[in-house]
Amino acid sequence: MINRERLWNRIMALSVIGEQESGGITRLSFTEEERAAKDLVSSYMKEAGLSVREDAVGNLIGRKEGSDPQASVVLVGSHVDSVYNGGNFDGPLGVLSGIEALQTMNEQDIQTKHPIEVIAFTDEEGARFSFGMIGSRGIAGTLTEENLKNRDKQGISIAEAMRQAGSDPTAFRNAAREKGSVKAFIELHIEQGKILENQNLSVGVVTGIAGPLWLKFTIEGEAGHAGTTPMSIRHDALAAAAQMMQVIEKESAATGSTVGTIGQLQLFPGGVNIIPGRVEFTLDLRDINETVRDQVEQKILEQAETLCAERGVKLQVEVLQRVAPAPCSELVQNAAKDASLAAGLETFTLASGAGHDGMQLTELCPMGMLFIRSKDGISHNPAEWSSLEDCADGAQVLYHTVLNLAK
Numbered sequence: 001m002i003n004r005e006r007l008w009n010r011i012m013a014l015s016v017i018g019e020q021e022s023g024g025i026t027r028l029s030f031t032e033e034e035r036a037a038k039d040l041v042s043s044y045m046k047e048a049g050l051s052v053r054e055d056a057v058g059n060l061i062g063r064k065e066g067s068d069p070q071a072s073v074v075l076v077g078s079h080v081d082s083v084y085n086g087g088n089f090d091g092p093l094g095v096l097s098g099i100e101a102l103q104t105m106n107e108q109d110i111q112t113k114h115p116i117e118v119i120a121f122t123d124e125e126g127a128r129f130s131f132g133m134i135g136s137r138g139i140a141g142t143l144t145e146e147n148l149k150n151r152d153k154q155g156i157s158i159a160e161a162m163r164q165a166g167s168d169p170t171a172f173r174n175a176a177r178e179k180g181s182v183k184a185f186i187e188l189h190i191e192q193g194k195i196l197e198n199q200n201l202s203v204g205v206v207t208g209i210a211g212p213l214w215l216k217f218t219i220e221g222e223a224g225h226a227g228t229t230p231m232s233i234r235h236d237a238l239a240a241a242a243q244m245m246q247v248i249e250k251e252s253a254a255t256g257s258t259v260g261t262i263g264q265l266q267l268f269p270g271g272v273n274i275i276p277g278r279v280e281f282t283l284d285l286r287d288i289n290e291t292v293r294d295q296v297e298q299k300i301l302e303q304a305e306t307l308c309a310e311r312g313v314k315l316q317v318e319v320l321q322r323v324a325p326a327p328c329s330e331l332v333q334n335a336a337k338d339a340s341l342a343a344g345l346e347t348f349t350l351a352s353g354a355g356h357d358g359m360q361l362t363e364l365c366p367m368g369m370l371f372i373r374s375k376d377g378i379s380h381n382p383a384e385w386s387s388l389e390d391c392a393d394g395a396q397v398l399y400h401t402v403l404n405l406a407k
């Protein structure tokens, strides 16, 4: 059994670093707060009997050797950076549970064939540079020099921030792992949704990570006087947009798995007494199945074209980003399901709507995740909360999963 109090005490100890008067914690990458968090985590890794190092992109790594020096490594981990005014569980739970799992193995003299590394990935959230998953991209070998030119609000680039933090940004490629050198990656994370809570379950096995497709719709109609233009001759861009939004909601809901969100909407010229001549809005469309997502996109676009033609307005659609969903591997899912049984828990599967480091690793190695229940589904918020019992259940399942993968 893992030591639940030790895990909980460490989560609470880490929660103090980067604490804000305005609520929550802010731990951005390559800052003093992040350094302090890594130093504390590093001390826990040493207590767990792990050898500790940092790679070329700042990933903090604690390693337990395996009995076979030729065997590929099993990776387990998450991140310790946060969004602005974030919560105490998003990230730290996965890192500290990974350490807890390895410390438990060491205390019980459990030797595995494969070496195991617990990782605190650099900058998963992307809060500082509007560009995230830096550590996992580094390990996957997909990070580019261009990526390191992304700048924060002060105009400091990732490369400059790395240099300020004492690492050499030109050496980032050294963090990349060779294909075949990693057996699997598993991350324990809070769900950030309400599915487990509604099921009254503490732990779930993740089937895949939904990839976001971001579209920007621009509708050009005709602005005009709100008082003198009869309804019959209007080309109201907003009326067309409103109809489109209903199509988006209907088509997203129809699949049972797709989620579609219009998060930004702007009207031009934006006067109380002016018919909107132009409307711009964004769509965030997600599914763990790319084919399903693409079909929903097609249905939305076809109907949007038709209704714009009928209304005599022009439609333009721009792709802001198209991220492929990342299915979790059968290998890791099965290891996690067996682990749930070993921990005496029901096996329940669910998809991840939020993005995670595992997405970056799909080309490198089999990847999977475990979720624990989030209170009220809240995250990226000071009110983010998971109970000691649920954290412990998650860590126990993680322990068995890692053991299944590494034995």
Ligand SMILES: [Zn+2]
Pocket: 079, 090, 091, 124, 189
């Ligand atoms: Zn996270």
